[in-house]
Amino acid sequence: MAYWLFKSxxxxxxxxxxxxxxxxxxxxxxxxxxxxRNFLRDRVQVGDRVFFYHSNADPPCIxxxxxxxxxxxxxxxxxxxxxxxxxxxxxxDSPTWYQVAIRAVRAIEPPIGLRELGxxxxxxxxxxxxxxxxLSVQPVTEAEWNAILAMERARKKAKR
DNA sequence: GCCAACGTTGGC
DNA sequence: GCCAACGTTGGC
Numbered sequence: 001m002a003y004w005l006f007k008s009x010x011x012x013x014x015x016x017x018x019x020x021x022x023x024x025x026x027x028x029x030x031x032x033x034x035x036x037r038n039f040l041r042d043r044v045q046v047g048d049r050v051f052f053y054h055s056n057a058d059p060p061c062i063x064x065x066x067x068x069x070x071x072x073x074x075x076x077x078x079x080x081x082x083x084x085x086x087x088x089x090x091x092x093d094s095p096t097w098y099q100v101a102i103r104a105v106r107a108i109e110p111p112i113g114l115r116e117l118g119x120x121x122x123x124x125x126x127x128x129x130x131x132x133x134x135l136s137v138q139p140v141t142e143a144e145w146n147a148i149l150a151m152e153r154a155r156k157k158a159k160r
Numbered sequence: 161g162c163c164a165a166c167g168t169t170g171g172c
Numbered sequence: 173g174c175c176a177a178c179g180t181t182g183g184c
Binding site: 056059060114132134 | 180
């Protein structure tokens, strides 16, 4: 099992939106970056865990955890002229863009802000924290994943 | 709103 | 293949 971080702007699609879906599941469509596409197509597997990150939010934060319920398959919005993500150059016989399906596992409440993450020494090499990082689907190491969950537990404990 | 960092496009 | 111009991302 591998770990990932998926970015979404909450005013477009939030973790709350995912929780409200039938079966709390959605297709992660609309990714139009080749590096992110390669991860979705080739690397993300059923059972992998995902941090759901809110970008362009106040504050930017990890808002929840999801699991992958379907591995990479062609993104149907690329072929839909009505979609904002329509790509007329993508050939259905050789699709350019891929999606996976994810299901919400649980919210992280309150969310863990980017600034909190920046204070964790274990995350010094994390892609999310790299200046200028824009990758919307990014791998998370097991050490990074565990450090973030440990911070969440420590926070709960401190509140009691 | 600003702007740095980044990815893509297209002329050459 | 180079690289300038452009559009986008995303924190602040």
